[in-house]
């Protein structure tokens with residue numbers, strides 16, 4: 234296993250072709266969940282969470298349990314030997330001798346990379362500070378692929394804090410590799426997408442527009458990715474009060490949207506999507522959580538090199 | 553100019569920005585070699601006003617000079633054999649720099665992890681931008697002289 238040891242550190246670690254395979258596996262899991270329930274019998278996932286992130290940890294743990302495997306780990310640094318100052322390198326050496334695969338979350342940027350360099354088991358970056366959170370990006374891509382039908386040929390609106398939102402930057406960077414995507418950036422002037430993203434789009438001849446108000450562009454969107462606009466990001470209270478309603482999605486704005494649009498959100502939501510929108514069939518943010526589970530299951534299978542067995546079984550089922 | 557004896561085989565590193573010779577002395581690991589080294593500080597230069605010069609007598613294959621390009625690509629590297637300059641060597645930016653500079657990002661794992669090598673990779677050759685391998689933070693030129 235150590236010969237082809239593979240980790241997931243960054244959203245772009247996998248090529249477009251490799252992602253296609255991963256998403257195919259995830260899509261098959263969605264359809265045939267029960268066929269996967271013993272794929273990881275006897276395998277152990279370690280969730281090493283140096284800071285709490287309950288949703289991400291539960292998603293990883295559920296993924297392994299659904300595959301028939303088991304789970305060990307810690308959910309914040311204070312409850313482990315880490316609080317006694319053990320290095321990440323030493324921790325992973327220990328974990329490597331217990332588990333078959335590790336998902337690590339750490340407040341320091343690059344910590345999972347240090348773990349990967351000292352590990353004999355696959356390491357998945359489950360979020361390292363403000364740096365990377367690749368399984369969120371994979372979740373977003375799979376959700377778009379599943380709901381829209383393909384990764385490409387759509388207009389996607391990204392709304393809210395586009396300046397500091399890592400999730401949004403990672404998603405845009407990942408989507409740049411696909412064709413026929415038009416980006417619509419919806420944010421207050423203070424929270425526009427950073428220059429390096431704009432440069433990236435220009436270099437790749439990708440079309441985009443930047444607007445202030447969500448309702449002005451609602452009708453042209455195939456997908457809408459919502460993020461929160463935090464009060465602290467504004468220079469003054471007045472601006473915040475004046476602008477915040479532009480970025481709150483409600484029934485009124487939904488009425489302007491296409492029938493087959495999909496609304497995504499990385500969760501947790503605070504008030505940027507009114508609860509009244511939840512019952513709208515176009516609200517896809519809870520489905521997105523499910524896709525997060527499927528993609529993590531597919532990822533675990535891929536990194537443990539267990540997808541071939543699945544394809545063979547798939548053939549057997551067909552005959 | 554102060555005359556330091558000719559060397560038989562080795563390097564003369566000329567046009568070093570005044571004050572940087574000791575930094576280069578350390579980064580080339582000259583403190584760990586037992587070869588003859590002459591450090592000339594604040595030599596007069598028509599072009600630079602003041603400059604430093606390093607003369608190192610050693611087998612020319614013993615030194616890895618890539619790091620010089622990172623510190624200052626204006627340094628002239630004269631290769632000496634049998635007392636003569638046989639080559640002016642061009643400097644190339646190294647693709648990776650290990651344990652020369654440190655990441656200044658307080659959120660970087662390298663700020664707390666013990667025994668971790670400090671590694672930077674060349675992210676943009678044209679703009680001479682190096683980034684931390686762990687957190688991808690850009691290395692700031694202003695911090696160069698601090699090391």
Ligand SMILES: [Zn+2]
Nearest residue numbers: 655660684687
């Ligand atoms: Zn760093």
